[in-house]
Amino acid sequence: MTEWWRGGVIYQVYPRSFQDSNGDGVGDLPGIIDRLDHIASLGVDCIWLSPITQSPQDDMGYDVSDYREVDRLFGSLQDFDSLLDQAHARGLKVIMDQVVSHTSDRHPWFEESRLSRTNARADWYVWADPLPDGSPPNNWPAVFGGRAWEWNPTRGQYYLHNFLASQPDLNFHNAEVQEAVLDVMRFWLERGIDGFRLDTVNYYFHDSKLRSNPPNKLKNEHLPYAVNPYDMQEHLFSKSRPENLDFLRRVRALLNEFPGATSVGEVGDSHKSVQLMAQYTSGGDTLHLCYGFDFLGDEFTAAHFRSRIEQFFEIGPDGWPCWSFSNHDVPRHVTRWAPHSRSAAALARQSAALVLALRGSVCLYQGEELGLPETDLLFEELTDPRGIRFWPEDKGRDGCRTPMPWDAGEAPNGFTSGTPWLPVKYPQSALNVADQNADAGSTLAFYRTILAWRKTHPMLALGDIAFFDLAEPILAFRRSTDAGAMLCVFNLSADDHAIAVTGLPPGTRLEPVSAGAVLHATKLQLGANGYAFIALPSASAAAFADLA
Structure with missing residues (x-):
């Protein structure tokens, strides 16, 4: 099942x-x-x-x-x-x-962890000593802006928060x-x-060694800055x-x-x-x-x-x-x-x-x-x-x-x-x-x-997928199982387009959920954001090509 x-x-x-x-x-x-x-x-x-x-x-x-x-x-x-x-x-x-x-900083686990370096949950969150100049242990930023480290004067350490400062990260190590x-x-x-x-x-x-992340080279090639500085790093060590x-x-x-x-x-x-x-x-x-x-x-x-x-x-x-x-x-x-x-x-x-x-x-x-x-x-x-x-x-x-x-x-x-x-x-x-x-x-x-x-068409939930090589903005693929196939075609634009169709069995029709589409013997016309579903008895019964 x-x-x-x-x-x-x-x-x-x-x-x-x-x-x-x-x-x-x-x-x-x-x-x-x-x-x-x-x-x-x-x-x-x-x-x-x-x-x-x-x-x-x-x-x-x-x-x-x-x-x-x-x-x-x-x-x-x-x-x-x-x-x-x-x-x-x-x-x-x-x-x-x-x-x-992460949890809230008002979770009992964190309320205990923040009290000392020796309590039962002292190591349940990510704590780190400051660098000699008092700055955080590395360059990790928070998703919601600012650094990912918040100072706790009671322990004399920083704790990690990938999001808000009130969302300390649990230590899964x-x-x-x-x-x-x-x-x-x-x-x-x-x-x-x-x-x-x-x-x-x-x-x-x-990263257990708390190594700093490198810059996001792809982002920095296109923008000298980002709306959110988080996007300017490649997060090799802070996640994944x-x-x-x-x-x-x-x-x-x-x-x-x-x-x-x-x-x-x-x-x-x-x-x-x-x-x-x-x-x-x-x-x-x-x-x-x-x-x-x-x-x-x-x-x-x-x-x-x-x-x-x-x-x-x-x-x-x-x-x-x-x-x-x-x-x-x-x-x-x-x-x-x-x-x-x-x-x-x-x-x-x-x-x-x-x-x-x-x-x-x-x-x-x-x-x-x-x-x-x-x-x-x-x-x-x-x-x-x-x-x-x-x-x-x-x-x-x-x-x-x-x-x-x-x-x-x-x-x-x-x-x-x-x-x-x-x-x-x-x-x-x-x-x-x-x-x-x-x-x-x-x-x-x-x-x-x-x-x-x-x-009513199990191939759409469970079938294989195979794409056709068509030019933008047409996305076309076949979903198939041993019991049959469905051709799926989408015009991802506000303009009208047409593509050639070969090998359709005589009498083939569009499925009723199709919209903005007209199927002729050898041509499929698609209006703005039109799409077509064509059910076939086998996975290899038809193919698409760019319309000449």
Whole structure:
């Protein structure tokens, strides 16, 4: 029996912004329960919950102060249990964020560690002596700006924080830390969770010698500076260390004790994202799935999509990727890729068709099914520490985190009876769920249609992938199994294009989910952001060529 996650579709819920049940302006677990029917109606397989554990919320829950408790902002452990039960009753798996590369500085582990160099948890975090001149031990920067080292006068040492100073990094070189982290995971698995999305999974280990990172030569060849100095280094020693693999094997061994439990790792490394994704999922003894940021940026070309997918399966032919175009960390793709389209709705639907046709699993971000664009926020509306620090060149992550618009009418469209923590503005309000539910031609209706259609064509979830050599902006590939094949063709531009087709059986037609495409006997015409699916009885029945 094929594992559910292999080729499965995961729906990411950002709890703060999904549904508020108590009028405080922040989404919560009871709110998610109230909207489970919407998620189930899409036809996805699994829900991923962004952080719900106890936290001071300095980084919106990615700074955990108690791993075994639900933050009161979101509800209670009993609410969590109810969510699991009701999701499972609808055939939905549930995975949750585990943020274990670092904790909050208000976690009891750190509060003890910072007191002395000799206490029981003195070595649970990454501490280092200053250099003779008092400066930090090396040149490592923090992702959110500034140096990655914060001075602690009590110990007379610096501690490492790859993100905010209030997010100290755990020391995974300490076996006790590994055991403590695994115990946390076991707590949630025994409670019935179906697995984890592992935040910053390549940040667990640091170089034990604390060597300084070299400059990012590729970046520096093009820019004398970067908006964020973090991008000016190649992070050879501060993350993505080889020791990570042994710990990931321990995670997999734990998950194997709970049949069906699944891991999805987030790889953040601009230099070798695909390489690490393949490495972390190969061999069947590490992670089940990994995703990186390769398709979460501005690049929207056939060569880019093809190169990353081919590279992944060349490095790890038995590994398994999870592809996504949007999430809580990046601007929404309908906005990022707008220069390549005439219509936001057409781009939203083409994007859905493309990600659901790739070899691998898929993660959809809440609101993606509505075609939501990025929200344009004022500086005074920001809450994200990254956006506040790097404004206006980098506006941060709040624009993709604004609340879901549920009801017709005025903002906040049924998200809350109070004042939402981030505003719902007109471009998002106009794409609300209620109006789209009433429109058979809406983006939401299309998502339901194509997800249901995909389930009737197993080659799209599990089949091999082979690309055709076509010029930009045409991306074409064949997905195939022994039972049949599907030709998938995408015009990644706002211009009309046509390509020649050879070897199609007589009477071949486009699949009904195709859009902006017309198939003649030997020619396929594609309009702006048009795409075509052509089902065939065998993997070698047809080929494409550039139209002369």
